[in-house]
Amino acid sequence: MIWAQVSAIGVLALILAEAAPAVAHEDITDTLLTDRFANCAAYADTYSAEATDIQNRRQFSAELSISTDGDSCTIRSNAVPNHDFNTTGHFVTPLAEQVQVYSVPANPVAASRPTALSLQYDNAVFLNGVKLDLMAAGCFGVRDGRIGCTDMSAPYRYDPLASNAGFGADEHNAHTQPDGTYHYHGNPMALFDQDNPAAPSPVIGFAADGFPIFGSYIEDNGTIRPARSSYRLRTGNRPSGPGDPGGPYDGTFVDDWEYVVGYGDLDQCNGMVQNGVYGYVITETYPHVMACYTGTPDPSFRKRR
Template sequence: MLFRKHPAPATAPALAALLVFALPPGLATAHDITGEILTDRSATCADHVAANSAKATDLHNSQEYDGAVTITTDGASCTITSNAVPNHDFNTSKGFANPFSVQDQSFTITANPRASDTPTPLSLMMDNAVFLNGVKLDQVAAGCFGVGDGFIGCNDMDTPYRFDPMGGASNFGTDAHNAHTQPDGTYHYHGNPMALFNQDTPDGPSPVIGFAADGFPIFGSYIDDDGEIRKATTSYHLKSGTRPDGPGGSYDGTYVDDWEYVAGSGDLDICNGMVQDGVYGYVVTEAYPHVLGCFTGTPDDSFRKRRPGRD
């Protein structure tokens, strides 16, 4: 195990998140990525091998944490291990429902991703991706209209009107980085991390900011369209009219069911991916599905959740 958790002195609560880790061969020191904007567009996970550190403050609780993330490779796969502390301040809203907690998490991705014959749907059983700052992406909410309090307990993926935490009138208590904490305190994104890549008028296409569970890279929002640098567009669109049952009302993006895929209507495919410079990868978008619509390849079992039903 690359990380070893050390208890912090009672007089230094800011060190409660500190993890001591072994550096990958050839790296003498950890690189501080606090607030860093990435630039590398390599889709090869081995090109991102590193041992990184960061400082982040829980702004609502005025507590500082030390982030740690290592990326290693054995040639056939890469492993990203972290304590789930982001490389930016967080909890900028009125406060998370669940207190933030340091984790010890590890994800393995294949170094040679392959497209499956048919896409694999997203589900509550699997985390979707991990970003290069060590924070995971978990897009699927466990809340549906008419099930419990609407925020948790909707474990049947066939239940209609599942909330989109990023959409419409959804109120999932996310912060300025489209993230919040799960019941066990794990900080995770639901969409664009609003970090890691230039969000406004970059000089070139966006870098790789993470890897999906199937091994394909995730790029930031901007693509090079014959010399024009612009945001990629999703091929999902809001349905017209009003919902025939359930919550009723207009299709406004509050629920996943409000959207429909129209092939060829945008830059991206049904899984929200495209080929850039000969390499397939997912792209962060402003509209649904935000990052991944499904898995083009086969997700690794290391992304399987310890228990289902967490938002």
């Protein structure tokens, strides 16, 4: 009798599953974002997209879902972007789909002091499901300079987006990690209008501390223009003694830059308040997205390896 009941329940479940409508996904292939909602809950939905690895001639399907319980948002994705990629890059490892799950505070709070970035945490997730991982594990004089520099106090850490750094980023300032995870080091280039928009840029993602990330353009007394970083290149030349790279401060290394209060529009972490809302802002120069956390990163952004 018990087995008969179990069998009947199983048949009923199968019938219901077959009859249930498929979950609708919003297609965001090559979509430019426009919304400026600062709460992650505003983007709760399921999304899909198609993307092509141009150099390897491979097709991928992006999967992304954003859900909320009111206090936080859960962002799940397979780490495939919503745009074609690897047109100009030199990826050592082909893209491989992942299982990424991040929890983002819906109402972020500034910490008493900024939290430093580290190699132990992913920095943010964009609204196409691809993560931001700003820092390189490469420092001058450590192995081949491209990997193995895990000491956060080590000097002369490379900026992956420096023109002569040689990290093989594609046209979206992204490349793959050794396990094939596609990730950005700066402006994704495909998520907001890059060319003289008529309005301030939208929210394009959320940092690990929950604060939103806005595109580059801000409103300045009625003028729409790109935000300016408050980091500037140091003047002169780097030390050239043993263990030092020498040469001019040209942006090859993170240490080539210094924060100067009021030099640009943004604070130490590369953020500002717009219409009463604090958020990080994409910039053309270092630190590209963020230089520290204004809040406290959620543990879900801690790297698994």
